[in-house]
Amino acid sequence: xxxxxxxxxxxxEEQARKLKAGDSVLITGTIFSARDAAHKTMVEALDRGExxxxxxxxxxxxxxxxxxAKPGNPIGSAGPTTSGRMDAYTPKMLEQGIKAMIGKxxxxxxxxxxxxxxxxxYLAAVGGAAALISKCxxxxxxxxxxxxxxxxxxxxxxxDFPAIVVIDSEGNSYYEExxxxxxxx
Amino acid sequence: MRTIEVEQITQAIAKMCxxxxxxxxxxxYAALVEGQKTEESPLGKDVIGQIIKNADIARNEDRPxxxxxxxxxxxxxIGQDVHFVGGNIVDAVNAGVAKGxxxxxxxxxxxxxxxxxxxxxxxxxxxxxxxxxxxxDKVKIKLAPKGFGSENKSELKxxxxxxxxxxxxxxxxxxxxHAGENPCPPIVVGVGIGGTMEKAAILSKKALLRNIxxxxxxxxxxxLEQELLELINxxxxxxxxxxxxTALAVNVExxxxxxxxxxxxxxxxxxxxxxxxxEL
Numbered sequence: 167x168x169x170x171x172x173x174x175x176x177x178x179e180e181q182a183r184k185l186k187a188g189d190s191v192l193i194t195g196t197i198f199s200a201r202d203a204a205h206k207t208m209v210e211a212l213d214r215g216e217x218x219x220x221x222x223x224x225x226x227x228x229x230x231x232x233x234x235a236k237p238g239n240p241i242g243s244a245g246p247t248t249s250g251r252m253d254a255y256t257p258k259m260l261e262q263g264i265k266a267m268i269g270k271x272x273x274x275x276x277x278x279x280x281x282x283x284x285x286x287x288y289l290a291a292v293g294g295a296a297a298l299i300s301k302c303x304x305x306x307x308x309x310x311x312x313x314x315x316x317x318x319x320x321x322x323x324x325x326d327f328p329a330i331v332v333i334d335s336e337g338n339s340y341y342e343e344x345x346x347x348x349x350x351x
Numbered sequence: 352m353r354t355i356e357v358e359q360i361t362q363a364i365a366k367m368c369x370x371x372x373x374x375x376x377x378x379x380y381a382a383l384v385e386g387q388k389t390e391e392s393p394l395g396k397d398v399i400g401q402i403i404k405n406a407d408i409a410r411n412e413d414r415p416x417x418x419x420x421x422x423x424x425x426x427x428x429i430g431q432d433v434h435f436v437g438g439n440i441v442d443a444v445n446a447g448v449a450k451g452x453x454x455x456x457x458x459x460x461x462x463x464x465x466x467x468x469x470x471x472x473x474x475x476x477x478x479x480x481x482x483x484x485x486x487x488d489k490v491k492i493k494l495a496p497k498g499f500g501s502e503n504k505s506e507l508k509x510x511x512x513x514x515x516x517x518x519x520x521x522x523x524x525x526x527x528x529h530a531g532e533n534p535c536p537p538i539v540v541g542v543g544i545g546g547t548m549e550k551a552a553i554l555s556k557k558a559l560l561r562n563i564x565x566x567x568x569x570x571x572x573x574x575l576e577q578e579l580l581e582l583i584n585x586x587x588x589x590x591x592x593x594x595x596x597t598a599l600a601v602n603v604e605x606x607x608x609x610x611x612x613x614x615x616x617x618x619x620x621x622x623x624x625x626x627x628x629x630e631l
Binding site: 203230231232233234235236242243244245247248250270271272290292293294295296297298299300301314315316330332340341343344345346347348349350351 | 391392394398401402404405406408409412413414415416417418419420456457458459460469471473500503524531532533535582585586587588589591592593594595621622623
């Protein structure tokens with residue numbers, strides 16, 4: 167495995183553009199969770215010309231809906247959800263200044279185009295490694311849409327959160343690159 | 352006639368919801384350990400290593416293996432000599448799910464209505480309950496919390512008899528290729544062949560609840576399971592970031608069908624192929 171790159175939030179466009187597909191990163195700082203219902207709610211708010219409940223400029227979004235925290239823990243299990251479901255809303259969200267997205271699975275071409283335009287990277291965490299990932303989350307605080315339950319927008323304080331750059335700001339995909347050598351059909 | 356209090360069903364289901372979400376079944380765990388040994392990609396090995404470590408943490412600390420603790424699918428085989436007392440059996444099943452998901456700190460992932468309002472029911476009910484009547488005076492409950500990262504990548508095709516084995520293999524392979532790294536591989540693949548449209552779908556779900564070390568009793572279907580597994584592991588998808596361990600097993604279930612038909616359903620399950628079983 168390659169040397170891990172440490173990144174801290176907030177993340178500037180210049181920093182995001184330096185990350186390349188295949189890089190392993192460890193993220194420390196505050197990241198923000200949002201998934202299906204929160205994306206729909208936020209994009210509808212933007213369409214009405216309203217302000218979003220948080221400023222996404224230079225922030226990292228994590229596609230997450232955690233399990234409830236057991237007493238004494240900051241959060242329950244907290245792995246990534248499938249990013250593709252957010253694709254319909256992503257180009258609009260990237261206009262808000264998001265510089266990295268954490269999820270799992272492939273993205274649509276229009277998302278990759280928006281990433282290139284705004285200098286954004288897409289990171290994957292290991293799908294289903296939710297108990298393991300929760301160990302690097304130190305704090306979970308709901309900031310908006312509490313009525314959405316596990317789908318609320320929340321701030322997460324993370325320490326050395328492990329992820330891999332799967333699509334970089336030039337549109338290179340590590341999923342394709344990683345899978346091709348083993349395709350023997 | 353044997354009398355069973357429905358409260359017993361509620362208690363059993365609540366316990367199974369928690370156990371299924373915390374403890375990865377031994378057959379799946381063993382297949383992951385084996386997969387890590389045979390995986391050709393170094394990064395793939397590392398990913399499987401993280402998945403195993405995750406399962407260990409979940410088991411040791413009673414934490415959900417995955418944050419998607421699923422929609423609760425329950426197969427209940429009810430002996431024809433059983434008489435349920437003390438309430439409505441369907442309500443008792445859902446009371447068990449609500450209790451398990453609330454007391455077990457599991458995520459509530461069910462919305463009351465799918466298209467217009469999508470409001471969370473806040474206790475993960477209702478379950479998807481399949482009942483069947485069997486001889487005897489026992490009740491057998493199989494429970495699977497089904498995550499939707501993999502459920503969303505499942506497919507059903509109504510083939511015709513002329514499509515044959517090659518047609519079935521193509522449906523399975525196309526489904527897996529289309530799913531790619533999205534359903535959290537290494538996956539377990541359930542395939543239902545025959546019956547009617549809904550029967551094939553239910554068979555494919557049932558196939559996922561079978562122990563993955565057991566092959567179909569019919570030798571030709573057992574061979575098909577092996578061939579499909581080899582085919583799927585040539586896709587290169589591997590443990591999400593490329594490799595040779597795309598699937599841990601393929602389980603096929605079949606049923607008689609119509610002279611004009613060959614229904615095929617492919618139900619995908621992630622590496623957290625969770626299931627629990629109890630007999631009362």
